[in-house]
Amino acid sequence: MFLDTFLRTSVSQIPSFKKQNILLKSKQDSVLNSDIEAVKNCREWIVSKTKNTFDNTRILGVVAAANKADSFLPYTIPKIIEQIADMGMKADIIIGMNHGFECPKVIEYLSLLPKVQIIHLYTEAKPENNISAKIFDNVECTGEPYYLSNLYPEYFQHRIFFVHQKVSLHSSGKIRILGDIYGSLLLKSIENGWTPPEIVVAFDAETQFLLEAKNQAIESKLDTNGLMLIVNELKKTPQIDIISTRNKFVVYQKAMLDNMEILLPDFSQEVPPIQLFLNVVHGRFSGYKWNPGGGVVARTDAMISLLLIISERYPGIRVEDVHLSILAHHAGFASDILLKVVSINRSPKIGEMTMNSSLKSAWMEQIYRWNSGCKGLELRYGKHNISPIVDDGFPWFTITKSLDFLRALIAHRKINLSTIIKNVNFLAIALITSRQIRRKSSNNPDILQGPTAKAFW
Structure with a gap:
């Protein structure tokens, strides 16, 4: 009782600017x-959903690409895949094509890389600036959304996913495409049974x-x-x-x-x-x-939980x-x-x-x-x-x-x-x-x- 009264009296005597x-x-x-x-x-949910089991044979890479990224990607993407292969591991590289950005020459060039599978994914129009858009395997964005799986064709070792983000009122900005990748593609894939790589690498073009x-x-x-x-x-x-x-x-x-x-x-x-x-x-x-x-370079559960909450x-x-x-x-x-x-x-x-x-x-x-x-x-x-x-x-x-x-x-x-x-x-x-x-x-x-x-x- 005496302490409460003392604290109230003390606070009341603090100058107004200090109170503010x-x-x-x-x-x-x-x-x-x-x-x-x-x-x-969010991290606890991921650990619970995956039963704290992660794929230690692959590394997940995520990069957002926009205007002028095609000046860098033909060099950096093969280099990063090569560095991952040198570790005796396989790469899943997700390239987020922000706000309608396209680089057909780069895609054609990367498709010639040996043992690399190219997968094209497409977002619907972003509903709001803080809501991740659903992602599909067809440009019309029809049918069921696309989810990552742990089934890999024998011929391919590495995968490159091009996520083509539809131009919309709310799509412009790096965090917007990252929100779609981490919120729709990665989190929803985990929800649907995908075992993600243990490690994710975030990098720039x-x-x-x-x-x-x-x-x-x-x-x-x-x-x-x-x-x-x-x-x-x-x-x-x-x-x-x-x-x-x-x-x-x-x-x-x-x-x-x-x-x-x-x-x-x-x-x-x-x-x-x-x-x-x-x-x-x-x-x-x-x-x-x-x-x-x-x-x-981060634990995947930590990275997803951080980027998801930030983007939302x-x-x-x-x-x-x-x-x-x-x-x-x-x-x-x-x-x-x-x-x-x-x-x-x-x-x-x-x-x-x-x-x-x-x-x-x-x-x-x-x-x-x-x-x-x-x-x-x-x-x-x-x-x-x-x-x-x-x-x-x-x-x-x-x-x-x-x-x-x-x-x-x-x-x-x-x-x-x-x-x-x-x-x-x-x-x-x-x-x-x-x-x-x-x-x-x-x-x-x-x-x-x-x-x-x-x-x-």
Whole structure:
């Protein structure tokens, strides 16, 4: 009785702005806890439905493809299948063709791969932006929906599923096609008796899984199997649910592959200042610990439950990888970032411009879009809940852990007297520009829910 009276009196004496802050944090905690509970319930359902039995002979790969993805897929898909085969395993690759995107030349090229079965699937029009569309094996979307099975033709070892998403009012955006894949194809297949692979690999169209050896240029490691290392790490560590690569921004250049024009990484080109800073710090310091969407390897039950709840509750999310990392962290899913493996992420050139309402630096626009998505999550969950994973504040570790930061910088770049000034200038530009972008994105956070939510870039 005395304690209740004391607490009421104490709260009443708190200044109004602090009360509002306490109430806001409480509301944000409640939202986060609700999402966590939904993720855990979904995972429990999957474990129960599968009787905790998974296929350990295959690896499931999921990638969302949209405009310009045909510049990467002819190279990356065969490479990932080859890396999986080198492990003595078979691949089920699901390519989600977002919002009517088609790439017939790529499909024709991939259909020539040996021991690979091509399967075409089609979605009905998406009913709402947060409801997964049913998936069929015919373009008319008639008959029973399609479900995955564990029956494989003897001739084929690997399968590539092209999920052609019908253009509709609610289909545009990466999270929308992922919602259809995880919500309709994968979850419903489990419900209908499919035993899924134990491990799922989430990647982007341009993703390459490479080893980054100490004191050795990464371009000399283009033929290394970074995916094998990360999959083996997950296999031998049963207590880990999610393990990812470090993200590495790289400028791409045009190349030719069997008379097709594609884009390949050009490691000789300088990446822009903020992208360079992220290359150095990602995975190493608090606030930079998200699992990048271009290179996540996870237990299938964990991955499906996370992406399903995100797609259903947040159809406006554009940084689903950061969102996934936050929910996994607070749900108690054990995760790690394997520093010696990188996944390649395309970066604009320093002088590249983009046309919107006015000319803008493409590299600044890339970071702005990412910041706007993170700002939406900050409003939803609170800075106090997301800062261990993503933090756009001043990177104090560059001062408090200056030696660690310098070691990371030196390991990333060859540092000598002639390059010290250049690197200091680059990092100063990154700091100044990031503050400008942060202010702009704070005024324009992504809308994550409701009919006005837009998930496309």
